[in-house]
Amino acid sequence: MAQIARDLAEKALALVNAAATYSKPRLATFWHYAKAELVPPTPAETLTAIQSLKKIVNSAQTGSFKQLQVKEALLNGLVAAEVWMWFYAGEITGKHGIIGYSV
DSSP states (O other): OHHHHHHHHHHHHHHHHHHHHHHHHHHHHHHHHHHHHSSOOOHHHHHHHHHHHHHHHHHHHHTGGGGOOHHHHHHHHHHHHHHHHHHHHHHHHHHTSSSOOOO
């Protein structure tokens, strides 16, 4: 019985070591990108975003958006679609299901 427990402990230790060896480079890569991409916006970036939003509202009010090139209009549409999809992903996450709310 003691031999089985010892063998099980050795195998578990080997498994933990293998998992640690496997995950270390992947976690290092994750943290490298997380430090760059998952930081909150700086005040300068926030001001730039507000100015950009004002520019978009102004172009909608004056009708200057009709003068966009096709490439710019396509990129704007893709950004809007991405924001829309993230909104729906948040809704699905928040209500814990795809259909309806639990009332």
